[in-house]
Structure formats: structure tokens, C-alpha cells
Amino acid sequence: MALNHEIDIIRGYLLGQLSEEQSQAIEQRMLSEDDFFGELEITEAQLVDDYVGGCLTSDERDQFEKHFLATPERQQNLQFARLLRRYVASHPIHKPAAQSWWQQWENQSWGLRVAAGVTAVAIIAVALWFAVPRASSPDTLATVTLTIGSGNRAEGGVSQTMPLPSGNLKIVLRLPDNVAPETVHQVRLIAGEGTTRIFDITERDAKTVSLVIPSSQLKRGSYALKLLVLSADGTVQPVNGSYLLTLE
């Protein structure tokens, strides 16, 4: 049963909207399945939050007050939800979501940035070595190997800089220890100005995966790449951290 459907049924049960037969089916699952019981508790808390936040329809609100609030335990839950809401409203946490990874990189320490600069010079030299002799053919590959920066905001990550290749660019991504190559599904490329493109993996070995970006999709600028992995439940999830690249 899909989670959202299950949540809807549990909400109906909690508000007393289900038939006796449906209610008994829910209760039997509640008694015999621990996961389902856990889901019921979470949904119950969410329902209380929705009531406190004014997010219920007038019918739901009516059922909530007449049916749901009948026990002292639930009245305590309601009190707690009001407290928590008040606290959250008076202690907002604003994450700098709009700040680009490049701005975050600029906030890194000078030492780190100087070290990155030295590395970048070396990379440029290597990249030129490979890229320049192939400049006459648009299909030739320039190759760059990147290492992931730790954390979600490329904290500590080193941005590699290379000239804009005239042909296609092959990017080899070194995988972090906790990512198995076979789980890597795709790579998300985020350009500095905010556009995003998804690329399939073209090669993989025990420690790296590779992708090829066509020359037509490359231009000068800053890029961040994120690994997208297939999780056990079949959903695609981004891996923490980014690979940083600048094309000059």
C-alpha cells in the first residue's frame, strides 16, 4: 500500500470517518504490525499539528474536536503541539538556500583556497596537455578527474579549474567510500547560474564513475556535480557533497 494512501486511511480512522469494519481492520494491523503502529503515531501527531496550524477542513476540524479530542492524552498532545509551534515560530532557522555553491566556496578559508589554487594550476597544466592537441576535433575527449567535497555545501571541496575544451568533456568522479559504483544512477550538473542537467553514467569501475558532457552543452563558468544513487526502496537520492569544476 502506498504510504500516502495509508496515511489517508489512518487519518480517516483517527477522525472517526471509517466504517466499523474498516476500523477493525486498522486496529488489527495496529496490534500485529509494529511499523504500522509507528505510522499511526506519526500520523496522529501530524493531525494535531494540522489542527493547530488551521490546515484542516471545517468537517475535519469538527470531527477532530468531537471525536479525536475525547481523551486526556490527546488533549496533552494538543497542548504540546501548541507549545512547539510557538517555539518554532519564535526561533526561525533560515538556511542560506539561495546562496550558490560558488558563494559558499568563497567563504572558505584563505589557506584552503590557496591550496586549491595551486592544485588548479597543476590541473590546468594537465588538462591543457590533454585538451589542446585534440582541439581540432569536436568529438575528442578532454578528461578531468574530480574528488567530492565533504558536506552538503561543498565544505572543504576543491574546485578544479580547466580551460573550456573544444570537444566533449569526460568527467571521472572518484566515489566516496560509502557509495558503491553500481548504485550510482545518474549525475546532476548544476551550472553556476542555476540551470540543472542530468547525465547518465557512461563508465564505472570499483572506485569511479564517468560521464561525458557534449561540447555543445559546455560553456565557461562554474559547475557543481552531484551523484544520484538508487536507494534500497527504489527512490533516487542525492549523495551528500559535490564535485566542483570551473571552465575558463
Added chain:
Amino acid sequence: MKKGWVPTQEAFDSLLNWLDPDRERAGQKYETIRLKLIKLFSCRGCCDAAELADESINRVMAKVEELAKTYNGEPALYFYGVAHKVYLEYLRESHLKPQLPPTPPPPDETAYECLEECIHQLQEENREMVVRYYQEERQAKIDNRRRLAQELGIGVNALRIRAHRIRIQLQKCVEACLAQDFVQ
């Protein structure tokens, strides 16, 4: 239930043994079943849910010697059958006729101070997570949670479960804080 039957240590031991031969696991199963029965009666709108759960358990306990020999199946479902009968009796005795409790008054300042104290006791990452999880409204809240889950590298459902655990921890902390305050 046998008329005038009073739970004994022997009967309780037999009940635990029926739930699981391993005493520790049996104790955990007992606690889980009791918790679920309380929730069930609470969902049915019974004010004295804990009392009705204990009544259901006592009835099972009274028959456990026989059950151990004859009943095949998930013990929790047997408890459910008994609990349902207890609920129907409760209804017949008209205890349920909705005597709606008055809407609780707004939380007082002491409770709020307790919450501040309890949140302060959380690890910093949990404190930030729980505040961010409950921020915003409607679609903005959904987007916010999706973003938070991505940042943490977990699924949205895993985030729900994690946030709920912290919430329960906080609520227990606030209740303990208020009880302490009341005693003082």
C-alpha cells in the same frame, strides 16, 4: 473472566512465557501490547484507556494456561479480540456518551519554559533539525522538508520518523519538567 479473579504472579509469569520463552523479549512484547491497547481504546474515544487495556490483559491472563495449549496464532490478535469485547461492554455501560472534555486552555509560561529547556538539552544537530522540520506551512512546509531530507541524505519518510522520535523525546521531557515543577 472468572468472577472475582485476581491476577497472580504465577499467572503473570505464564502470560510472559506464552508471549515468548525468553523473559526479556516477553517483557518487551508485553509492554508493546499494553501500549497498543491503550492507543486502541484512546482511538475509540475511551477516557480511561489505560484502565481498559489493563482489564483486557487481565482477562487474557486469566485464561493463559488454556490458551498456551490451544491457541495457535499471533498473541496480539487474541488480545485484540478480548479488547474489542471489553470495548463493547464499556459502550453498553454507557460510559462513552460523549462528555467532551473542555478544550484545554492555552499552554502556560511554565510549560513554554520547560520546552525551551528541553530543546536546549538536545544535541545541536537535532535541535536544528526539529525546528526546521516544523517550520513553514502547507506547500512551503512540504518543500522545506524535502530540502531538509536531501541535505541530510535521507528519504522524506526517514526524516518524518526521525523528527517524530525527537518530538516524543521532547514531549516526555516537558511532562517530566512540569511534574518536577509541580512537586516543587
